[in-house]
Amino acid sequence: MAKIPVSMIVNGEKVGPLEVAEYTSMLDFLHEYLNLTGTKLGCGIGVCHACTIVVEGEDGALEPVRSCINNVGRFNGKVVTTVEGQAELDAAGEVVALSPVQQAFLRNFSFQCGWCTAGFVNGATALIDRLKRDPAPADKVEEVIGEALGEHICRCTGYVRYFRAVREVIESTPGLLKEAE
Amino acid sequence: MGKCIVVLLFLLLGGNVAAQSTVEKGRYLAAAGDCVACHTATNGRPFIGGRPFHTPFGTLYSTNITPDKETGIGNYTLEDFAAAMRRGEGAHGNLYPAMPYTSYYLIADEDIASLYTYFMRLPAVEHVVPNNDLFFPANLRFGLSFWDWAFFDKAPLVQPEGKSPEWQRGNYLVNALGHCGECHTPRNFAFAMKRDEKFAGNILEGWDAVDIRAESLRRQGWDRAQLRLLFTTGASERGTAFGEMFSVVKHSLSRLSDDDINAIITYLLDGDDNVAVNGGDSQLAAQQYAQGRADFVAYCAGCHGREGSGVTPVFAPPMDRNAGVRAESPFNMIAVILRGLPAQRMNRTNARAGMPGFHRELDDARVAGLVNFMRSAWGGAETPVTQEKVAEIRHQLRKDDYLGVVE
Numbered sequence: 001m002a003k004i005p006v007s008m009i010v011n012g013e014k015v016g017p018l019e020v021a022e023y024t025s026m027l028d029f030l031h032e033y034l035n036l037t038g039t040k041l042g043c044g045i046g047v048c049h050a051c052t053i054v055v056e057g058e059d060g061a062l063e064p065v066r067s068c069i070n071n072v073g074r075f076n077g078k079v080v081t082t083v084e085g086q087a088e089l090d091a092a093g094e095v096v097a098l099s100p101v102q103q104a105f106l107r108n109f110s111f112q113c114g115w116c117t118a119g120f121v122n123g124a125t126a127l128i129d130r131l132k133r134d135p136a137p138a139d140k141v142e143e144v145i146g147e148a149l150g151e152h153i154c155r156c157t158g159y160v161r162y163f164r165a166v167r168e169v170i171e172s173t174p175g176l177l178k179e180a181e
Numbered sequence: 182m183g184k185c186i187v188v189l190l191f192l193l194l195g196g197n198v199a200a201q202s203t204v205e206k207g208r209y210l211a212a213a214g215d216c217v218a219c220h221t222a223t224n225g226r227p228f229i230g231g232r233p234f235h236t237p238f239g240t241l242y243s244t245n246i247t248p249d250k251e252t253g254i255g256n257y258t259l260e261d262f263a264a265a266m267r268r269g270e271g272a273h274g275n276l277y278p279a280m281p282y283t284s285y286y287l288i289a290d291e292d293i294a295s296l297y298t299y300f301m302r303l304p305a306v307e308h309v310v311p312n313n314d315l316f317f318p319a320n321l322r323f324g325l326s327f328w329d330w331a332f333f334d335k336a337p338l339v340q341p342e343g344k345s346p347e348w349q350r351g352n353y354l355v356n357a358l359g360h361c362g363e364c365h366t367p368r369n370f371a372f373a374m375k376r377d378e379k380f381a382g383n384i385l386e387g388w389d390a391v392d393i394r395a396e397s398l399r400r401q402g403w404d405r406a407q408l409r410l411l412f413t414t415g416a417s418e419r420g421t422a423f424g425e426m427f428s429v430v431k432h433s434l435s436r437l438s439d440d441d442i443n444a445i446i447t448y449l450l451d452g453d454d455n456v457a458v459n460g461g462d463s464q465l466a467a468q469q470y471a472q473g474r475a476d477f478v479a480y481c482a483g484c485h486g487r488e489g490s491g492v493t494p495v496f497a498p499p500m501d502r503n504a505g506v507r508a509e510s511p512f513n514m515i516a517v518i519l520r521g522l523p524a525q526r527m528n529r530t531n532a533r534a535g536m537p538g539f540h541r542e543l544d545d546a547r548v549a550g551l552v553n554f555m556r557s558a559w560g561g562a563e564t565p566v567t568q569e570k571v572a573e574i575r576h577q578l579r580k581d582d583y584l585g586v587v588e
Contacts, residue, residue, distance in 0.1 A: 022475075046484065066537075
């Protein structure tokens with residue numbers, strides 16, 4: 001099978017160039033080549049969003065992308081963050097501080113089995129980043145969260161607590177909301 | 182005496198059964214005419230109207246067609262109903278030709294009567310729809326009589342001799358009730374169908390309502406079996422119905438009898454089932470469009486398969502021999518890549534996942550390369566698509582606000 005050279009930055013570290021079979025999904029690449037197993041395979045057809053990771057666009061904006069339906073070539077040369085890259089680590093790789101989104105999920109008991117959590121963390125992180133650049137009207141918070149995360153499926157039905165946690169982060173972080181329109 | 186009662190009972194029952202069957206026939210014809218699609222707002226109650234139609238002349242709202250006397254059509258006689266359906270003459274003045282009376286004028290008297298009976302038996306719902314918001318001079322209804330005079334061509338249905346009864350039935354369903362031409366026929370400056378380019382395709386709401394002339398359908402690889410799949414399930418080996426056509430399948434085509442679906446197909450393919458579906462040359466295409474192939478592998482193959490083989494028609498249809506890939510016009514290929522497709526539900530057991538749009542990530546040159554690779558590998562289209570063509574379609578879609586969706 002044809003291979004392609006792959007290099008990118010994952011969680012701040014340069015990866016590659018590696019020779020990877022061209023049809024390898026990004027999810028498999030993270031699992032099998034980088035040993036980053038925090039990203040979960042849910043449905044495998046791009047519906048449940050459990051496998052969502054974050055990719056930095058050319059303008060630095062963070063975008064959520066599903067890793068199960070996209071092959072590794074899409075991420076060549078890109079800056080990628082997975083759930084392993086969200087917390088602040090010290091030199092030894094130990095967690096110093098969880099991200100505000102992660103903390104809020106814990107505080108709100110948002111998840112039970114945790115399979116969808118990595119996807120929610122990344123999706124919510126991309127949403128917060130977007131609001132930093134383009135604040136939402138204060139009276140539209142619910143719509144904004146629903147539109148950004150409504151496609152993420154949680155079979156333990158933690159939706160309400162995920163929702164509450166994300167709302168908490170948005171409303172307690174300066175600069176994410178503007179006056180109601 | 183006893184005999185009389187029995188006879189009377191029979192008469193009453195018989196009459197009731199006849200009326201009931203007229204209602205059921207009317208319900209079926211209303212499905213064939215897809216009345217519900219336009220006369221229902223998003224998530225609204227069927228037939229009470231209020232769906233907005235954005236036109237270059239402003240916004241129109243569909244009307245309440247339940248038999249409410251104040252806000253619906255409760256005061257319509259059969260003659261009033263026929264005038265609205267076939268001549269676009271409503272109780273409140275001329276109808277805008279968003280109402281497809283320009284096709285419905287071909288509906289037979291008997292069918293008009295059944296439709297009337299059906300609509301008059303619906304529960305009456307009091308519901309006032311918003312006022313039309315049109316610019317001058319389109320807001321003046323008397324101008325519509327001029328439009329009708331200039332553009333409403335009431336030519337009778339062409340019924341050539343030598344065609345099978347099935348073909349003739351399809352002819353009637355497609356042209357009269359189905360009003361397919363209203364979307365699939367190009368329109369002139371005044372939004373009237375160009376009769377000499379019947380079914381040649383038309384850009385509507387950022388999609389190409391494709392060329393459905395028999396020759397084009399065959400070129401796109403449509404045979405009886407695949408068309409039947411598309412019309413009954415919304416998905417096929419040649420691709421899925423999307424945009425407004427999804428709703429047509431959901432509310433209209435999927436509710437028609439096998440006989441009528443067969444008739445429609447016979448008419449559309451003009452009785453010729455000989456479809457030679459040759460693919461292209463994927464080896465050559467890969468050499469010629471290396472970046473296009475690399476992008477297919479990276480962005481598309483996760484769902485549409487390694488050799489464009491697809492997964493299932495509903496989830497991710499094959500690109501190999503896909504009708505959109507084989508179509509003469511690349512519009513829909515480009516528009517789908519840029520816009521993506523929404524998740525949609527046909528019924529309890531048939532739902533689709535939706536497709537991300539790539540307009541933010543793929544520039545014009547890469548979209549052109551991707552389209553050219555696919556057309557060359559699996560479609561056999563001769564003319565390559567230029568970067569400028571992609572730019573033009575992207576510009577049009579952005580201008581009309583169809584490129585807002587993020588993955």
